[in-house]
Every structure is written in structure tokens, then in C-alpha cells.
Amino acid sequence: MSQPTISRFPVPELGDLPDDIREKILAVQEKSGFVPxxxxxxxxxxxxxxxFFAYHDALMEKDGGLTKAEREMIVVATSGANSCLYCVVAHGAILRIRAKNPRLADQLATNHRKAEITPRQRAMLDxxxxxxxxxxxxxDADLEALRAAGFSDQDAWDIGAIAAFFALSNRLANLASMRPNDEFYLLGRLPKG
Incomplete structure (x- = not known):
């Protein structure tokens, strides 16, 4: 059985890409062992x-009031609500690794109100x-609720910007019918032996 395509749109060969893009992809492959x-x-x-990746990295790789795991929690919960298979699977894997919790991503993709999270994190995801x-x-009351949960206005911007950016990402992934890599499904589910 042949592998299904990864996109409805053309997928270029690595050697045909501009140098900067090829180098970024190869760096990701070196770090993760595969190319998402x-x-x-x-x-x-x-x-x-x-x-896309400049804005992604500006939101997801910075330091601030949100941990990297909390940033991934936002991605997984909102991507689940937006029915984005690619982002739920890919970012679910990242969340499992960053949170060191093999159950959390599945919970958040389905219903964050039933997930193993703190009241602060629930306010963030609400x-x-x-x-x-x-x-x-x-x-304004929504921002007040975040402040009451201990978030700064900069944190509120980050939460909203991540949700907004991934709404765009979810729609692009759905438009392209982007297939998650098989590697993502098992990442972070079992302890390393």
C-alpha cells in the first residue's frame, strides 16, 4: 500500500528549495529525526x-509568562476545537514531551474542562x-478574568496571538488536507527505555 499524499497542493523536492528554506528544514530534521x-x-x-515560521517562532519560542508547555496547550485545545487533525497530532506530540504527561494532549483536544490542568491553565484555555x-x-471582562488568574496583559496578548495564529494554521492545514507524520503519533506516549 502506498503512502497517502501529504498535501492537496504541490510538495517541492528539498533540492529545489531556496537555500534558507532548505537549511531550516534540514535543521528541523536534524533535531527531530524527521521532517514534519x-x-x-x-x-x-x-x-x-x-x-509563517517567523511568526510561529516569535510566538512559540520566546520566554515570558507562559511556559512552552502552556503555549502548546493553547495550540492543542484550539486546534481540537477547529477540527485540525494535523495540528492536534503534531502539537499533541510536542505537548506530551514538554508537559511530560502522555494523557494531557488527548484531553485538551477533546475537552479542556475535563483535563488534568490547574485553574490558571483553565482560565488561559477558556x-x-x-x-x-x-x-x-x-x-474587557475576559482580560480581567485572566488577570485574576495571575496573567499579565503581555501574557493575555500571547494567549490570544497564539490562538489567532493557529486558527490560521488550522485553516491552512485543513485546506491542504495536510497529513500528520506517522512519527508524531507515538512521541511522548511511553517513557524512554
């Missing part, structure tokens, strides 16, 4: 690839889901 399909799927539009699903309804 999102890199190959988006590479057919080099300018958009660069913009807000993130409102931004992802009904941003026109965000009010």
Missing part, C-alpha cells in the same frame, strides 16, 4: 513559508478558545 509535513507542505510558497472561535465577543 507542515514544512514540506508550506515550502511551495517560499515567501509565505518564511513569514480565553484562548474564545479568541479562536468567537473573537468578536472578547470583552
Amino acid at each position: 509535513n507542515v514544512f514540506l507542505t508550506l515550502a511551495h510558497r517560499p515567501d509565505e513559508f518564511r513569514a 480565553f484562548a478558545l474564545k479568541v479562536a472561535l468567537n473573537s468578536a465577543a472578547v470583552e
Whole structure:
């Protein structure tokens, strides 16, 4: 049986890509042991690839009031609400590793209200889901609820920006019918032996 395609759109060969994009993809492959399909799927539009990953990295790799695991929690919960298989599977794997909890990603992708999280994290995800699903309804009271949970205004911006960025990512992944890499499904589920 042949492997299904990873995208409805053209997937360029690594050797045909601009040097900077090829180098970024090879660096990711070196770190993770495989090339996540999102890199190959988006590479057919080099300018958009660069913009997408610049904003992704600015949101997800920075220091601040949110941990890297909490940033991934936002991605998984909002991607589940947006029915994005690729992002739930890929970021679920990252979350399992960063949170050191093999159950959390599945819980968040389904219903964060039933997940093994703190009240602070629930407030974070309540807000993130409102931004992802009904941003026109965000009010000052939503920011007050975040402040009451211990988040700064900069944290609130980060939560909202991650939810908004991944709403775009979810829609692109669904548009392309992007297939998650098989490697993602088992990452972080079992302790390393």
C-alpha cells in the first residue's frame, strides 16, 4: 500500500528549495529525526513559508509568562476545537514531551474542562478558545478574568496571538488536507527505555 499524499497542493523536492528554506528544514530534521509535513507542505510558497515560521517562532519560542508547555496547550485545545487533525497530532506530540504527561494532549483536544490542568491553565484555555472561535465577543471582562488568574496583559496578548495564529494554521492545514507524520503519533506516549 502506498503512502497517502501529504498535501492537496504541490510538495517541492528539498533540492529545489531556496537555500534558507532548505537549511531550516534540514535543521528541523536534524533535531527531530524527521521532517514534519507542515514544512514540506508550506515550502511551495517560499515567501509565505518564511513569514509563517517567523511568526510561529516569535510566538512559540520566546520566554515570558507562559511556559512552552502552556503555549502548546493553547495550540492543542484550539486546534481540537477547529477540527485540525494535523495540528492536534503534531502539537499533541510536542505537548506530551514538554508537559511530560502522555494523557494531557488527548484531553485538551477533546475537552479542556475535563483535563488534568490547574485553574490558571483553565482560565488561559477558556480565553484562548474564545479568541479562536468567537473573537468578536472578547470583552474587557475576559482580560480581567485572566488577570485574576495571575496573567499579565503581555501574557493575555500571547494567549490570544497564539490562538489567532493557529486558527490560521488550522485553516491552512485543513485546506491542504495536510497529513500528520506517522512519527508524531507515538512521541511522548511511553517513557524512554
